[in-house]
Amino acid sequence: MGDMNFIGQSVKRREDYRFLTGSGNYTDDIVLPHQSHASFVRSPHAHARIRAIDKAAALKAPGVIAVFTGDDIAAGKVNGLPCGWLITDVNGQPMKEPPHPVLAQGKVRYVGDHVAVVIAETAQQARDAAEKIEVDYEVLPSVVRAGDARSKGAPTLHDIAPDNTCYVWGLGDKAAVDKAMASAAHVTTLEFVNNRLIPNAIEPRAANAVYSRADDGYTLYVASQNPHVERLLMTAFVLGLPEHKVRVVAPDVGGGFGSKIFLYAEEVVLTWAAKQLNRPIKWTADRSESFQSDAHGRDHVTKAELGMDKNGKFTALRVTTTANLGAYLSTFSSCIPTILYATLLAGQYATPAIYAEVTAVFTNTAPVDAYRGAGRPEATYVVERIVEQAAREMKLDPAEIRRRNFITTFPYQTPVALLYDTGNYEATLADAQKAADVAGFPARRAESAKRGKLRGLGYACYIEACGIAPSNIAGALGARAGLYEAAEVRVHPTGKVSLFTGSHSHGQGHETTFAQVVAARLGIPMEDVDVVHGDTSKVLFGMGTYGSRSLAVGGTAIVKALDKIIAKGKKIAAHLLEASDSDIEFKDGNFGVTGTDRKIPFAQIALTAYVPHNYPLDKLEPGLNENAFYDPVNFTFPAGSHICEVEIDPETGRTRVERFTAVDDFGKVINPMIVEGQVHGGLTQGIGQALTEGCHYDPESGQLVTGSFLDYCMPRADDVPSYHVGTQVTPCTHNPLGVKGCGEAGAIGAPAAVMNAITDALGVRDVEMPATPQRIWRIANQKPV
Amino acid sequence: MIKVSMTVNGKAVSAEVEERTLLVQYIREALRLTGTHVGCDTAQCGACTIHLDGRAVKSCNMLAMQAEGGQVTTIEGIAAADGTLHPMQEAFHQHHGLQCGFCTPGMVMSAIDLLKHTPHPTEQQIREQLDGNLCRCTGYHNIVKAVQAAAVARR
Numbered sequence: 001m002g003d004m005n006f007i008g009q010s011v012k013r014r015e016d017y018r019f020l021t022g023s024g025n026y027t028d029d030i031v032l033p034h035q036s037h038a039s040f041v042r043s044p045h046a047h048a049r050i051r052a053i054d055k056a057a058a059l060k061a062p063g064v065i066a067v068f069t070g071d072d073i074a075a076g077k078v079n080g081l082p083c084g085w086l087i088t089d090v091n092g093q094p095m096k097e098p099p100h101p102v103l104a105q106g107k108v109r110y111v112g113d114h115v116a117v118v119i120a121e122t123a124q125q126a127r128d129a130a131e132k133i134e135v136d137y138e139v140l141p142s143v144v145r146a147g148d149a150r151s152k153g154a155p156t157l158h159d160i161a162p163d164n165t166c167y168v169w170g171l172g173d174k175a176a177v178d179k180a181m182a183s184a185a186h187v188t189t190l191e192f193v194n195n196r197l198i199p200n201a202i203e204p205r206a207a208n209a210v211y212s213r214a215d216d217g218y219t220l221y222v223a224s225q226n227p228h229v230e231r232l233l234m235t236a237f238v239l240g241l242p243e244h245k246v247r248v249v250a251p252d253v254g255g256g257f258g259s260k261i262f263l264y265a266e267e268v269v270l271t272w273a274a275k276q277l278n279r280p281i282k283w284t285a286d287r288s289e290s291f292q293s294d295a296h297g298r299d300h301v302t303k304a305e306l307g308m309d310k311n312g313k314f315t316a317l318r319v320t321t322t323a324n325l326g327a328y329l330s331t332f333s334s335c336i337p338t339i340l341y342a343t344l345l346a347g348q349y350a351t352p353a354i355y356a357e358v359t360a361v362f363t364n365t366a367p368v369d370a371y372r373g374a375g376r377p378e379a380t381y382v383v384e385r386i387v388e389q390a391a392r393e394m395k396l397d398p399a400e401i402r403r404r405n406f407i408t409t410f411p412y413q414t415p416v417a418l419l420y421d422t423g424n425y426e427a428t429l430a431d432a433q434k435a436a437d438v439a440g441f442p443a444r445r446a447e448s449a450k451r452g453k454l455r456g457l458g459y460a461c462y463i464e465a466c467g468i469a470p471s472n473i474a475g476a477l478g479a480r481a482g483l484y485e486a487a488e489v490r491v492h493p494t495g496k497v498s499l500f501t502g503s504h505s506h507g508q509g510h511e512t513t514f515a516q517v518v519a520a521r522l523g524i525p526m527e528d529v530d531v532v533h534g535d536t537s538k539v540l541f542g543m544g545t546y547g548s549r550s551l552a553v554g555g556t557a558i559v560k561a562l563d564k565i566i567a568k569g570k571k572i573a574a575h576l577l578e579a580s581d582s583d584i585e586f587k588d589g590n591f592g593v594t595g596t597d598r599k600i601p602f603a604q605i606a607l608t609a610y611v612p613h614n615y616p617l618d619k620l621e622p623g624l625n626e627n628a629f630y631d632p633v634n635f636t637f638p639a640g641s642h643i644c645e646v647e648i649d650p651e652t653g654r655t656r657v658e659r660f661t662a663v664d665d666f667g668k669v670i671n672p673m674i675v676e677g678q679v680h681g682g683l684t685q686g687i688g689q690a691l692t693e694g695c696h697y698d699p700e701s702g703q704l705v706t707g708s709f710l711d712y713c714m715p716r717a718d719d720v721p722s723y724h725v726g727t728q729v730t731p732c733t734h735n736p737l738g739v740k741g742c743g744e745a746g747a748i749g750a751p752a753a754v755m756n757a758i759t760d761a762l763g764v765r766d767v768e769m770p771a772t773p774q775r776i777w778r779i780a781n782q783k784p785v
Numbered sequence: 786m787i788k789v790s791m792t793v794n795g796k797a798v799s800a801e802v803e804e805r806t807l808l809v810q811y812i813r814e815a816l817r818l819t820g821t822h823v824g825c826d827t828a829q830c831g832a833c834t835i836h837l838d839g840r841a842v843k844s845c846n847m848l849a850m851q852a853e854g855g856q857v858t859t860i861e862g863i864a865a866a867d868g869t870l871h872p873m874q875e876a877f878h879q880h881h882g883l884q885c886g887f888c889t890p891g892m893v894m895s896a897i898d899l900l901k902h903t904p905h906p907t908e909q910q911i912r913e914q915l916d917g918n919l920c921r922c923t924g925y926h927n928i929v930k931a932v933q934a935a936a937v938a939r940r
Contacts, residue, residue: 012878019886020874020893022820022860029819124803202824202832202921203887254822254887255921287825507885507922677881677927684924709829709919717925718912746924 006516006526010673013512014526015505024252027206027223032280035208036065038270039126040283041116041133042292043108046142046364046702047155050106050115050135057132058118063125066277067133068269069116070103078102078272081263081328082237085335086478087167090357095167098158098362100328102238102265102272108137109157109327110364111697111704112292114265119273119281142364142702146324147301149361157327157362164362166325166334171342172355172416180316180353184307188390194378195769196299196324196695197688198712199371201506203254204290209270210280217245220271224250225260225504226544227536229481233263233331239272246271250534253506257685258370259294260506261546262331266293291707296695297371299324300337300378306351306386312394312401314351319382323360323368330367332374334360339477340375340465340547346414347383348425348461348639349405354415364702370546372685372747373464380462384752388458389765398459398756399429399438411733418465420637421733428663428728429461432641435724436661441645454648454780455658458756462749463639466548466741469632484631485549486542487557489518489565491624493610495603497522500532500627502542503554507681508743509674510550516670517555517737521562522602523589540627548741551670552636556735560628568624569605575616576600576608636732636740640664642683642749646757653777655758657687661724662749667732667740675742679725682746688715689747690754694770713770789849793818794862802849809833811849812859820860820890824919831918834891835859841898843891843917860890863897873897873935882931884922892918896932906936 018024055067081100088094099105104115116133120126141155148154149164156162181187208221218241224230227248235243253260270281285293300321307316323337342356373380391401403426412420433439441457448455468474471482486502499518503510515529522529532538542554570584573591577584577598585594592599608615609624645659662679669675692713696705706712731738751769758771762779789806790799793816800815812821812835821844824832828846835844836858863871870878873896883889892915899906899914906914911932912925920928 013881015886016878016883017870019883019889020860020870020877021864021868022818022890024820024886026819026822026887028823029813031817124805200921201885201887202830202919203822203885204824252886254824255885257921284823287827287830509884673881677884677923680924680926681884681922682924684926685921708827709825710827714919714921716919717915717929718909720925722908722929723924723926 006520007670009516009671011512011516011526011671013509014515015509015511026203026252026254027208027221028284030208030221032208032210034279036119036121036277036279036281037123037126038281038283039118039123039130040114040266041118041130041135043111043113043115045108045137045139046111046144047140048108048137049140050104050108051138052136053116054134055116058129061125061129061132063121064129065119065121065279067116067118068103068273070101070105073101073103074105076272078268079238081265082233083329083334084331084480086480087169087334087338088478089167090170095334096161097329098160102268110366111702112366113327117269117273119277144363144365144697144699144702146299146322146361146363149363157364161362166360166362168357168359169338170355170357173353174355176353177316177318177355181305181307181318184315185310186308186394188306188386188393190386190389190766191303192385192766193768194298194300194302194381195689197297197371197693198291198695199257199259199294199297200290200714201255201257201259204285204287205260205264205294206284207267207270208280208282209274211274211278213278217247218271218274219247219249220267221249221251222267223253223260225253225256225506225546227504227534228502228541229544230263231536234268234271238268247537250504256506257372258297258374258546262295262369287709288707291712292704293366295330295367295369296326297368298378299368302382304382304386306390308390308394312390312396312404314349314405316353317345317351319345319356321356321358323358324363324365325360326365326367327362328367330369333367333369335478336370336375341379343416343418344376344379344463344465345383345416347380348407348463350407351405352415356416365697372682373744374547376464376744377748377751380460380748381752384460384462385755388756399433402429402459402461419634421634422730423637423639423665424728424730425461425639428639428665429641431726431728432643432661432663435663435726436643436645436659438643448647454650454761456646456757456761458644458753458760460642460749460753460756463637464744464748465635465637467552467632467636468547469635471631483543484629485554485557486540486627486629487554487561488540488627489561491565491606493607495524495528495606497529498532499529499558500539501554501558502539502544503550504534504545508545508550509671513551513671513674514555514558517558518562521559524602548743551737551739552732552735552741553630553632555737555739557628557630559736560630561626564626564628565624568626569602571620572605572608572615573600576614633734636667638664638666638740638742638745640745640749642753644753644757646754646761648758648761648776648780650780653773653780655691655771655776657721657754660721662746663726663728664742664745665728665730666742668729668738669727670739676725678742679746680723682744683723683750684715684720685747686750687720687754690751690769690771692719692770787850789853791852791855791857793857794859804850806849807845808847808849808852809844812844818859818861822887822890824887829919831895832888832891834894834918836894836898841895860893863893872938876931876935876938880927880931880934882923882928888918888920892920892928896935899932900936900939904936904939908933
């Protein structure tokens with residue numbers, strides 16, 4: 001195809017200059033005229049009744065403009081935060097949806113729960129005054145661990161759910177699994193914890209809300225991954241404002257990883273209060289607040305059983321999971337441990353019978369929601385850990401047991417609802433084994449042993465599902481939103497192009513990749529294409545960026561809009577060239593008559609569309625501006641093979657990742673440099689989960705113990721290796737770009753690969769994540785905790 | 786309130802601030818140089834790294850008045866006057882050493898300082914010396930490559 005000249009090129013990013021020179025524009029950088037500042041009073045207790053709030057001293061503090069509490073919010077008829085996905089339980093009953101107030105109504109349910117807001121002239125004055133608010137708490141017993149939430153005597157968080165259970169949900173054929181298990185030659189059983197993580201985008205959450213009496217309109221600047229969803233939820237469900245009177249702008253956003261998808265209390269409170277006070281109000285989270293109040297990720301306790309025949313062919317998989325949802329339902333929390341988890345439990349394998357049962361519980365912890373991978377890392381962890389363990393028990397090579405069970409014919413209908421369109425799992429595994437020099441591992445292991453070190457190798461062959469779709473099926477499964485994406489291609493009279501996309505870039509480089517797509521399709525220079533995103537007043541209704549959907553869904557919307565541009569351009573060209581529409585072809589930026597050398601460049605067609613003097617006005621509107629909404633027909637299914645090699649020092653318990661190889665199949669790749677960068681980042685988050693990161697609440701007090709970067713161990717440059725990454729390409733069969741999505745793969749595959757390597761090195765069944773030096777040392781030296 | 790004066794990016798500046806004002810607040814709020822970022826409250830993330838009197842420091846970890854009379858360079862003062870990127874900035878661009886851009890100013894300021902002290906760093910030395918700067922996007926892989934390339938370009 002002549003239009004592919006930018007496709008597959010590692011074009012350097014056009015967004016870099018502003019970020020490298022300090023001229024980015026993040027939410028906290030924005031200062032509005034008459035700016036005021038907010039500080040939130042948060043609960044210091046995991047669970048308590050609020051007897052009284054005394055705000056008198058705070059109101060007298062210097063610079064204070066107002067103090068609002070739950071009473072003001074209730075009087076202002078501000079609703080609670082909605083949950084965007086209704087899960088129906090095993091008995092056909094809807095999940096329990098307790099109110100999620102934006103400022104506490106009589107009770108607090110986790111450390112960091114919002115109690116009051118102070119608004120003052122400066123941020124420091126707001127913080128000072130917040131400390132003067134006296135809240136009289138009656139402290140209640142708390143429960144923080146998923147496994148304890150349903151125990152006898154556990155305190156109840158919400159009256160609506162006396163046993164702290166949001167739902168018990170199942171997927172798959174339970175009877176078929178029971179039958180297959182009963183006749184299995186061998187059953188491998190493993191229990192594990194998928195540790196709770198705190199997302200920690202380096203830019204903390206921030207918002208700045210302004211109200212204008214002149215037009216009764218609001219503008220909210222907010223660090224968000226999906227400004228339209230933010231606006232829809234806030235206007236239609238929480239504040240009851242007219243949607244067209246609210247503009248939401250997500251400017252430069254310093255990383256999201258899921259945590260900036262959700263509608264949070266702070267943003268609602270600021271927007272509401274901006275009108276009450278007729279002042280712009282800004283709030284930027286301290287890192288401590290981020291730790292306490294950003295939606296967390298993962299936090300599953302799981303028992304898995306894998307049945308096999310005598311040759312190691314999988315016959316059944318049974319998975320029983322308890323998922324910790326935290327104290328309230330965050331925006332998409334309910335679908336993460338269900339729709340985005342259990343549906344992935346087939347992995348890359350043709351296991352004929354699978355049943356998963358998920359019990360989702362409320363605890364006195366921060367809400368849990370999507371975090372990079374969102375359900376799919378948890379599923380991969382279950383499948384890839386138990387498959388590796390099964391290989392050990394069956395005395396099979398871990399790659400061999402996988403090969404015996406790989407799905408090899410497509411499309412493939414899994415027993416857990418998904419229809420895989422395409423893939424080549426053998427190819428990615430073979431490539432990864434070669435790149436990782438698996439053949440040389442025994443020698444390296446022997447060499448490590450000579451130095452008193454333990455070396456291990458582990459695999460993870462993951463599958464993921466990107467671009468949740470189609471909307472009607474998602475709706476039938478409980479989604480309360482559409483899952484399409486939108487794009488507008490605005491061709492200017494001189495042939496320059498502004499692309500408006502409903503996707504949002506917060507590190508993914510859309511301004512570059514999307515411009516490549518547009519320039520390649522239109523045969524024009526990339527410099528002629530500008531990419532606009534993140535502003536509801538400019539962009540048509542878009543669903544934003546999450547779930548590795550931007551190129552597969554957003555990119556397809558762009559292509560559809562471009563197709564309309566080209567179709568209209570052909571009509572204009574046909575008129576100018578006095579040919580029929582069907583004889584016009586568009587190639588390398590020119591509209592020409594097939595089989596002749598008569599052609600007109602794109603820019604001239606654009607000019608004709610806007611200066612329609614010689615133009616078929618009776619048949620065709622002037623202008624060249626098209627939009628498209630694209631609702632995918634299916635998920636995309638990226639898959640890959642990750643191989644991790646670790647060396648453990650039994651003296652110190654320190655694990656070093658010596659080699660990490662990832663071969664991924666993302667379908668076609670538009671910008672390999674950006675794709676590799678996404679993989680590197682995901683891998684580091686995955687290795688972080690396995691080795692360093694773990695959110696810990698004290699089970700007695702419910703206090704967040706890991707509440708700062710001093711206590712929560714983020715992976716640093718010297719905790720991770722340089723990576724070997726490669727790609728295999730089986731193009732997605734149902735979108736025109738053939739792309740699948742790459743944003744989460746690293747975080748999905750890495751934890752299982754690392755833990756399989758560690759358990760291989762130590763010769764044990766399980767080590768709990770994060771595999772800290774202390775945990776490893778105790779195992780290596782047989783000292784039980 | 787106290788008057789604090791210093792030289793920032795070659796220009797004499799002065800502002801009346803509260804005594805407790807941190808250097809990073811002085812830079813961001815009083816001077817409106819918002820390229821220097823705040824990513825934590827425990828001097829762990831390094832997003833606020835600047836150069837003070839020729840050394841990389843975390844500007845959240847000192848008071849503005851402690852920099853009284855000092856020579857400060859922020860990310861805004863690194864590129865040439867005509868906008869040409871500093872070789873370290875250019876290396877980050879060429880090697881895709883940044884994604885969301887939030888840690889980037891601090892990372893670049895630390896990396897420039899690193900090469901000043903260790904002109905021929907090994908990969909391990911780069912990783913160890915960037916230990917004070919957190920990046921959540923890149924996995925550090927391309928940052929390390931960028932610093933290696935800048936070290937070569939510097940010779």
